[in-house]
Amino acid sequence: MPKNYSRLTLEEISAEINVSRTTIYKVINNKGVVSEKTREKVLTALEKYNYVPNNNARNLAMNKKYRIALIDFESPDATYFSSSVERGIQQVMRDYGDHGLTIQHYTSPVHHPAQQNKDIHEAYDRGIRHFIIASADCTMIQSELDWLAENDCTVILLSKDIPDSPCDAFIGIDEYKGGKLAGEVMGKMMPVGGKLQILMAKESSSNIMTIKTRYQGFLDKIRTFSNIEVLPVASDLSGKEQIQETLLKILETPGLSGIFDLTYQLELVSQVLRARHREDLKLVGIDLFPEIRSYIADNTIDAVVFQNLEAQTYLACRLLFENICYGKTIKKEKYYSKLDIIMSENLEYF
Structure with missing residues (x-):
């Protein structure tokens, strides 16, 4: 089962504290008349559910969800890979979770690459049309990338580039x-x-x-x-x-x-x-x-x-969110991360 990263919608918060969405929206935007007792109740709930007021409060108010499927793998040869991706997801959710962003994270063993193809179709059947894919087997997944392109899905390749694929962008290193x-x-x-x-x-x-x-x-x-x-x-x-x-x-x-x-x-x-x-x-x-x-x-x-894999994951999620929410075009190019040399004297900064 995929991990689901999302924040409570305004409707869900409303149901939790038994206060109307309209009233919560008034408190968020500091508009209208709300009793001090109710205002305190709403503010306490917003803090409890980790809601941070932002410029996209309208998305929460309208119960909008911007859904992304992130498909990667776990490898015994690079155990840090999927955990780094996970930390990148957690960071992007801290920044964009209150904007309506939801991420379905699918992880499968690297030696079972066919599972990634199944995960793609499961996410598609759930109505997701925006994908971030770190491929376990570049050859095996090629037909699925073609299929996603034929069905007008947006796809960003993460970490592993696949030359001549119909994807919208690649994020990783040279x-x-x-x-x-x-x-x-x-x-x-x-x-x-x-x-x-x-x-x-x-x-x-x-x-x-x-x-x-x-x-x-x-x-x-x-x-x-x-x-x-x-x-x-x-x-x-x-x-x-x-x-x-x-x-x-x-x-x-x-x-x-x-x-x-x-x-x-x-x-x-x-x-x-x-x-x-x-x-x-x-x-x-x-x-x-x-x-x-x-x-x-x-x-x-x-x-x-x-190479900062967490930052690469964050960038992929942000580009897709801005594309879904604002219609911002994703440049069809390779987004190469900078390369750092780490030695004992600068280790503490990484």
């Missing part, structure tokens, strides 16, 4: 530039003549486009540093035991100076390096999540390239 930025950071930290190892996760339908693009960006940049030897990629890594065993063998490499992580298991890589007291190695990764904060703080991880 994965190639993210890889290049990581390559630049690593290149400037590595010692002359140092050896660099790249760790790469086993490709899957959910990560293949992201990993390949990040890897290519990193490789293109790191090759501009002539003083670095890039070792053969340790690829197809999957599962805790395999990653640990592979990494322990890699640590025996003479002259090893740096590791770039694309396993989505940066916390596991960090744990091994910390246990082996390999503070001499430069470790760079992509994405920030709670499990790695302590490793950044003690410099086990030297730097990560950060």
Whole structure:
């Protein structure tokens, strides 16, 4: 079942406190004659139900609902993904919940991408025509995106771009530039003549486009540093035991100076390096999540390239709300988030 994010309408508040909508509207807008006792009762209820007066009080007064379906996934390889989306939804509801915004949040396991197709149709059958989709399998969902476009639905892709899809916008990062930025950071930290190892996760339908693009960006940049030897990629890594065993063998490499992580298991890589007291190695990764904060703080991880997924979710919801409520056009373009470099000295700001 999807999570439903909404605020009480004026009619629902009216029923809760047994005061007419007209009277509540008078209190909200400070108009008309209302007894002090009733006014106090209404204000107490508005505070209880977390209503904040705003320029869209008319939406609440008219019981208008602006409905969005957000469809994403949970992945054991990136456990922070869906929780970051969740925090973005909570933030947008704090700002727009009183404007009549309702979000139906559908989350399914990444290894069951067909569920996303079912969720799309369930939301459509509920009358929702505005969608935010973070695809678990870009190939499998393509036909559904075509179907949504044929039925005049508005769709924003979140985090994962699908080239040539009929969607209205993409919100995420330029994965190639993210890889290049990581390559630049690593290149400037590595010692002359140092050896660099790249760790790469086993490709899957959910990560293949992201990993390949990040890897290519990193490789293109790191090759501009002539003083670095890039070792053969340790690829197809999957599962805790395999990653640990592979990494322990890699640590025996003479002259090893740096590791770039694309396993989505940066916390596991960090744990091994910390246990082996390999503070001499430069470790760079992509994405920030709670499990790695302590490793950044003690410099086990030297730097990560950060994308603000919460902000991306917020922007997607805001663009759709403004489109539904005000008729504001969504530019058919890619809304790329800025990329930040996080190290121990600025970790506290993220």
